[in-house]
Amino acid sequence: MCSATDSTNLSVGAKTDFKVGNGFFQRLWVSSLSSTKSADGLGPLFNARSCQRCHLKDGRGHPPAANWPDDDAVSMFLRLSIPPQNEEQRRRLAEHRALTIPEPTYGGQLQDLAIQGDRAEARMHIEYEEKPVLLADGETASLRKPAYTVTNWSYGPPHPELLTSPRGNLVTFWSAPERRVLSHLRWKTAAASLPEAGWRISAHQRQRAARGHAPLDHTSHY
Known part of the structure; x- marks a missing residue:
């Protein structure tokens, strides 16, 4: 479902579109001015230089293996927001x-990288607490409970009511038939929760997928 190869049910024209899109997906962007005119425009603040980096x-x-500067959070980031401040x-x-109210200075997403000469907005910091969990067979497993903070604010302190929400970049599905998506789900309860989980699948697509020949539109689930 999630590979850099096109699906066998794509037309010749769609295969070309896929290859062009996959090229953009893998492209490393650079900041202006540069000799690479077709891939410049990065920054000044960003989370990654390419889609594939995430x-x-x-x-x-x-999650990062360690906190900055020992590692960076390229494939994980923090959403930023504040509680509503007025009636509007x-x-x-x-x-x-609106889904959230962005933080007034730093916006809706922490950008922890910057081009040369600029400063990243801040750094995500993760601390883990080991939590023992007793399993049904009597064995004890140790799970890690993360706690997220933000350090090294570069452009002043954030709003005093700042809210943060970690995001890990998940799988992107490209034109996968719904029956194939469902077949990869391990638990039936997960399949039952698809409508609540945010899958953009129309009733018409569900009917055609059940007959085995309808690809989904390009759909991402986060």
Whole structure:
């Protein structure tokens, strides 16, 4: 489902589109001015130089092995927001015209990398607490509970009511038939929760997928 090769059910024209898109997906962008005119425009702040840096080989991201400067969080980032501050913001949230209220200085996503000569917004810091869990067979497993903070703010302190939410970059699905997506789910309860999970699959697509010949539109699930 998640590879850099095109699906066998694509037309010749769609295969060309896929290859062009996959080229953009793998491209390393650079800052202006540069000799590479077709790949410049990076920055000044960013999270990664290419799509594939986050979605390695079209797969899942991962937490950093260590905190900055020993490692960076290329395939993981923090969403930033604040509680609604006025009636207009509360109305926008209630009417679903906005999902969150961005932090006034740093926006809706922490960007922890910057081009040469500029400063990254800040650094994500993760601390883990080991939590013992007793399993049904009597064995004890140790799980890590993460706690997220932000350090090294470069452009002033954030809003005092700052909210953060970690995001790991998950799998991107390209034109996969729904029946194939469902067949890879391990638990039936997960399949039952697809509508609530945010999958953009129409009733018409579901009917055609059940007959085995309808690809999904390019759909990402986070």
